[in-house]
């Protein structure tokens with residue numbers, strides 16, 4: 001590290017920016033909202049494969065199951081939703097592809 005004051009300050013600022021790129025720092029800055037799984041909040045999935053209206057929003061317009069990244073579900077509920085969609089597909093309640 002250089003003894004110069006200006007150099008140090010610059011370095012600190014760049015380090016700050018670097019850390020601000022990670023999620024925790026962004027949350028502290030209020031850049032990203034913490035996302036909650038809606039089913040964890042509601043208290044679980046209390047519907048079955050017949051109620052396709054309730055999980056239709058977790059498939060793309062081409063009929064593919066959306067990833068957790070898009071659906072916002074936690075791993076546990078994403079697995080359950082995916083299983084429901086697959087069951088509904090098998091019973092021809094939902095399309096495999098559009």
Ligand SMILES: [Zn+2]
Pocket residue numbers: 037038039040041073074075076077
């Ligand atoms: Zn959940």
